[in-house]
Amino acid sequence: MSAKLNALNSDSYTDVSQYRDQHFKGNRYEQEKLLKQSNTLYVGNLSFYTTEEQVHELFSKSGDVKRIIIGLDKVKKTACGFCFVEYYTRADAEHAMRFINGTRLDDRIIRTDWDAGFKEGRQYGRGKSGGQVRDEYRQDYDPARGGYGKLAQQHRPTETRNSF
């Protein structure tokens, strides 16, 4: 009776994306299963200055937040622009995917994605310089994410090294 119509059941904002964590310990099947059951979201494109408090305020709008882990530069141990948000229930995380993903935090459009679950070590950036990989190679200037990408910084003349 409660026949659902597949054509009307679209909930595309909660679909799993194409990204897969290459460091995931386990096979593809296990990863898929965890992603489908997960209560944890990866949040990307944060400003380096965005605080845990701001993340908590925004993500609490879709439900009770269990914990937030701010992503850190592996070398500097400072925020490097991503975090994990874990909810108590999957339903709350789904609401975040539907209504918080793609909106602004600290004036930046943030992106959320399903995560297989936080494990110690995953709070660190995996770029060579210690931050996120995306900050190694990008060419644009982003003042909220350390300015130019790391590779581009190496090619810049000594304008940043003047010390008077």
Next chain:
Amino acid sequence: MSRRRHSDENDGGQPHKRRRTSEPIEIEDRLESLICRVGEKSTSSLESNLEGLAGVLEADLPNYKNKILRILCAVARLLPEKLTVYTTLVGLLNARNYNFGGEFVEAMIRQLKETLKNNLYNEAVYLVRFLSDLVNCHVIAAPSMVAMFENFVSVTQEEDVPQVRSDWFVYVVLSCLPWVGKELYEKKDVEMDRLLSQIEGYLKRRVKTHVPMLQVWTAEKPHPQEEYLDCLWAQIQKLKKDRWQERHILRPYIAFDSVLCEALQHNLPPFTPPGHMPDAQYPMPRVIFRMFDYTDAPEGPVMPGSHSVERFVIEENLHCIIKTHWKERKTCAAQLLSYPGKNKIPLNYHIVEVIFGELFQLPSPPHIDVMYTTLLIELCKLQPGSLPQVLAQATEMLYMRLDTMNTTCIDRLINWFSHHLSNFQFRWSWDDWSDCLTVDLEKPKPKFVKEVLEKSMRLSYHQRIVDIVPPTFSALIPAEPIFIYKYDESASSLPGYAVTITVGNAIKNRASNEEILTILKEVPNPNQEDDDDEGESFNPLKIDVFLQTLLHLAAKSFSHSFSALGKFHEILKTLTDSDEGKLHILKVVYEVWRNHPQMISVLVDKMIRTQVVDCAAVANWLFSQDMAHEFTRLFIWEILHSTIRKMNKHVQKIQKELEEAKDKLEKQQHKRRDSGDDEEMDKNSEDEEGQLEEQIERLQEKVESAQSEQKNLFLVIFQRFIMLLTEHLVRCETGSVDISTPWYKNCIERLQQIFLMHHVTIQQYMGTLENLLFTAELDHHILAVYQQFCALQL
């Protein structure tokens, strides 16, 4: 750096379904898609699309009749905003295949019975409306529809049934008339007149105690907040006066009139409304939200009046679109903006009104609050030249009417507006609101601005807020959210100061809990002349010294503070063993973090979850004299409601565990019965059953204990409200002062809010509440809230 794409690999993940074109599942999907998307994205007219689809389906009937029936029944129920599109389709099919038409009607009746049985009253309305529009398509004979309506209205003659039951049957009939009133009146005007007169009689004798509790504004001007049946009745009356001429509804079947009027019609089988069952959950009454009228849309098409049937139809359809597409904000926004007939109405105004109507709906919005924020942002993206202006106009209007707006609705407005602004760099013409600076800061307007700025700060940072408002607004800017440490260098003369140094060092040097407790024994107890040997009794100074020091060291972030609470959980449990201890720890948390309400909220949440404090302690703390000066601030109520929700979820969790254990036992018992005479298996089974039975007993006790705690929590909260309100009312009476202060309005509406937000849970305790608390001796102002609440369920 390679990012291997998921779809390139095939190493044991989910096998990709490769379907052959003739597989049944694929055909069903194709049919669903054809039917659900008829008319969308097509260069041809809707009529020619329908004609084409009717031909396709007619050809498919021999093989896929049941599937087609199922899909059509589903769209009737799930796509009410496209009602007339599908009734036309059914009409065309009926004209080509009379038997199919008959089977469809039968299937719809079956579905109607099912939905009513399953308490899906809102969907049942759509089914009946569909059937009634089938009269216009010559599928159903008008007299048989009238007969069904007569049966529905006869429910108003039933005795000893909840009013919401007869309400629903009347609502269904009235809400079909915009679609089918004309046709029914042409065929059966005498019967219809009698029907309407019966309805009128019923509406006159209906009890409307519940209305004040559901109104967004208490003022009648500029737009009365009408009870939903009253409004619909006025709209139908006007429609009747206009001789049932209705020009807004899109009616594709008119183009096919020559074909359809050749079709043979079916009679609806006599339909007896199912009797009232005790567990029936009829829809709650509503108040119609109105904030715009024709004077508000400056140019362009005129907004239909509040009692025009067009207004009803537009609002119905917009609500249905949101209901269908709320999970997909881009689609939802696009569907709203492509509303058929949009050129004849100020669509942006209707959309904004409907969205705010849902957001402010009492007791609660149909969907999660944040959905509406994101939907409005999406709409602004799609109509950047017009919608933001309407939204700004709406915000301005809502601000101007804050004085009479329900406190719960103001809460939602605060949350919406601050979140919305954070997506648009907090740009707002604050100067336009400088009138709020000239009145008492406890009045609704300055209070609103203050709370908005506080919430905006949470989403950004303090300096940002200073920068975005004019300097004249400085009194409304929130405090900088910094820790207030009592035991800083200047406080060396305070009792306990020395111990804070020792304890602080101990914590930094990772001392054990025992070592720290030993250090704390040195703290004198201001409550006693001499310390008892154990120093076990409640010592507020000890709590103060330890907690202030700990939280000071951990003040850097939420994570630091949570980690601190976790590490020293044992010590905290020891210190808060008594009720006084629990109350005092909350007091200290407030004292140190009183400039950072967000931190207070998350710490209280953590302390409840780790059982350092219990829910009743939090309630008592919020209502205590110490917190009286904060009583009207939003964060207080967010903490209280969050506390109640945690309590409710806790009870539900244990109830679920109990149910699962009972199911397990039942399964085990079945297994034993079916397993035959194997003695060894029998014995193992018996053991398992014994264990399960023990577990069930323990869980039963846990459930009872949790329910008792829950009941106690509500009793504490209601008792406190009654005490505070009575005190105020008595004081005003003896002083011959008007009771309606801003504080009173806030307090009485907060009491209402408790009822509304937790009505499902509170239902269980009505007996106790009525016997112990909400008795006839209570001041009538307070009792009225309780009576209005009861009226919601009658």
